[in-house]
Amino acid sequence: MFSPVQTATSELAETAFGRILTAMVTPFTTAGKLDQAGAGDLARWLCRDGFNDGVVVNGTTGESFATSNWEKASMIHAASMALQGTGRKVIAGVGSGDTAHSITLAQEAADQYADGLLVVAPYYSRPSQAGLLRHFLAVADSTDLPVMLYDIPKRTGVAISEETLAAAARHPRIVAVKDAKGDLESTSRVIAETGLVYYSGDDALNLPLLSVGASGFVSVVGHFAARELRELLSAYSSGRVGEALDVHRRLLPAYAGTFRCPGAASTKALLNRLGLPSGPVRLPLVDLTETELERFLRDVHSSGLLPEPVPVQ
Secondary structure: OOOHHHHHHHHHHHHHOOOEEEEOOOOEOOOOOEOHHHHHHHHHHHOOOOOOOEEEEOOOOOOHHHOOHHHHHHHHHHHHHHHOOOOOEEEEEOOOOOHHHHHHHHHHHHHOOOOEEEEEOOOOOOOOHHHHHHHHHHHHHOOOOOEEEEEOHHHHOOOOOHHHHHHHOOOOOEEEEEEOOOOHHHHHHHHHHOOOEEEEOOHHHHHHHHHOOOOEEEEOOHHHHHHHHHHHHHHHHOOOHHHHHHHHHHHHHHHHHHOOOOHHHHHHHHHHHOOOOOOOOOOOOOOOOHHHHHHHHHHHHHOOOOOOOOOOO
16 A cells, blocks of 8 residues: 555645646648647547546657647647646646747746646756756746656756755645656655655556656556556555556556657557557658557557547547
């Protein structure tokens, strides 16, 4: 069972963001243009009853590196309007290598009715920890929205230190971390020593991160396995650890298959196969070949996942 501290953390997570979120792809038309109507339809499909508590738009899986400011704002608006009145959350990725640009994106996200912000460590420039902290605080100061930091050093080139996370946690709006660092020891200490709500940002580590105090997931496989993720979370939260382990092991092929190629490309290929809004990826990503897709489908089937398209309502 969760400890009282973990239970309080989970309640905070559910209030601010939900517990199971999918890092949603950005649908494009066959001509490569933003499919704004499709974005709303996909957000509704992902957040149907029993599936996700919300979506994260404009993240890496959303190809934010290849979309314009206007397209990012349009994605937030489409998802927010689609989920209006449902209680489901829309978290806007506002990552950038430039603090001023992240602030602009954050303010536009607030204008488009986002429920929260996902702020990744600035990439490529590899700032100092002092620079990271000032970046996070500046973005958090720019709106009234709750902030989830994103720690993924394999993509950004810099990890957020425990000390920086503890300092950032003193800001009243920095309340959560999407953790894809892969350092369970460090994560354990931060969870124990701060009030930060932790989300697994690496699907293969969903269960291990729960075991050290994480409260939920920001998932890519949640596009097609949200029901199973909810089963895993429910089993673990209720003390049925063996059942949670069974789900974890069952999903391992799907985890591996999703990220054999870039996650956005794999996910879009599967959604396209299901007749759901998705479309192609944009360069520098390339679409899966038929051989790659067939191998991925075998992985999905090996996990017992035979997703069926659900009519968009």
